[in-house]
Amino acid sequence: MSTATGNISGGRATTASGPLSHRRVRHYVDLVTVLVAKEFRVRYKSTVLGYAWSVMHPLAFALVFCFIFSFMSKFEVENYIIYLIAGLFPWQCLSNSIVGANFYFLGNSSLIKKVKFDRAALVTAGVLNEIIHFAVSIPVVMLFMLWYGHLPSLAWLWLVPMLVAVQMAMAIGLCLIVATCNLFFRDLERLTTIAMHLMFYVTPIIYPENVLPAEYRWTLWANPFAPLIRCWHGLFYYGEFPATAFLGAVLWAGAMLAIGYGVYRALVWRFAEIV
Amino acid sequence: MSDEVAIAFDHVSKEYHVDSAIPGGVKELVLHLPSHLRRLREREPLRVLNDVSFEIRRGQCVSFIGRNGAGKSTTLGLIAGVIRPSSGTVVARGRICPLLELGAGFHHELSGRDNIVLNGVLLGMTRAEVRERMDQIIAFSELGRLIDQPLRTYSSGMIARLGFSVAVHLEPDILLVDEALSVGDEAFQEKCVDRMKAFMEDDVTMVYVSHALNTVEEISDRVFLLDQGHLIAQGAPHEVVEEYHQRLGVTSHAAGPKDAKSEPQPATKSQAA
Ligand SMILES: Nc1ncnc2c1ncn2[C@@H]1O[C@H](COP(=O)(O)OP(=O)(O)OP(=O)(O)O)[C@@H](O)[C@H]1O
């Protein structure tokens, strides 16, 4: 008798008719779309101001750093402001999504308790939301580049989307870990905030990597964010495409995605009990 | 109503480890690692459903009643597939739609219309499917022009209407209702009950949990009585509600005789088979 759609296992969506049916993919896409649209409506009640805010934050940081380091730094970077902006905008996106991930699941507890939808959609939507914010601020970066006489190249048309995709994979992986773990240890928010602050200084975002003494250079490979940020600097500041750094970024992103998905899959069936 | 089985529980038990979330978080865990590990190893699970078996046929409307903490919501969670049984098997066939509590799956800054899309997609429809049903949903909710106002301007009853309207237009095979109707006004509750009755003719299986025993008697084909995780009675609405009334007095001041009571009820299983 009990043949057809048993629902004993945890992670499947209620509506799934086949294992990976067309409808199920369609539904996942719609779910993410609706969730992202919701965030946008709420955040951008006034479109112009909303946009200004999301650009202002990293920009303000860039200006402050630029000002302070212009008279106290030990390193010389030409057009330092562009270097800063090139690293700060993508960093802001990563850091916002990872700290925000603490509430991607926890903030939807009443839904998770009752509805069997694909919970990973909450993470995908949260990250996508930050990615879109980042993407729409890229023109501001370009404006600064033009101002200082750096010309964007045609290769950007495919390099930028490619890097954005790598960044998104990395963020989704890390966010799956953070969002899942925060259901079990509720104080992860403070921990991730501190961790991201430390990573901000450990990663060459506001200083060039050649200020690192040679014996610490290995940290650039041990740090999941360093190769990715190096790529953004390469693209926006040095005007080159750093192939090795890109390889590193892809490997780290793949690893994070795999680990994140693994953690999520292993624990998703307990979400409704624990939220 | 057909002979087809829509929901089947086969010797289902559910245990919770009451403290699986580490209360103090990571900091606590690291600072007191040995004692925490010992506690995690020695903790006693709490058995909230105990060897429950039953079958519900397609198109039936059944209700679960019982005191607070009896395990009713847990049973619905198992049917919805959001939690797993610790032992035994749960089978539920078709599209399952829970009726959410007030405001869940909605956002108060969005308009009623946007919320219909959000809620419908969360409950398993694609956007195109929601759009097809949009007019029906709005009509059923009776919200009229207010539908384009932000949700924060709605009264709780109006939010409940919206939620119910979306849920019933999902064309579910199984509808799960956990005390969600109590905020609508009388006229709307009446309408919901009517709609539920219409559902039963549509071959929709409905599982209803409520403390409003009048409604339970009115709409159910069968009623299940849960007591501290045991299924202690099932059958015709009137009789089971009667039994509940009788036991209510007894169980309220005696925890001891509980086992003695739940034992002479193996009728549960033979009936279900
Ligand atoms: N996530 C959980 N973790 C630990 N214990 C839980 C959890 N959910 C429920 N319980 C326990 O399971 C028991 C049954 O809970 P349940 O919510 O099923 O009761 P109920 O019959 O719906 O009660 P009510 O009428 O108050 O809604 C309770 O003792 C409750 O403490």
Ligand SMILES: [Mg+2]
């Ligand atoms: Mg309950």
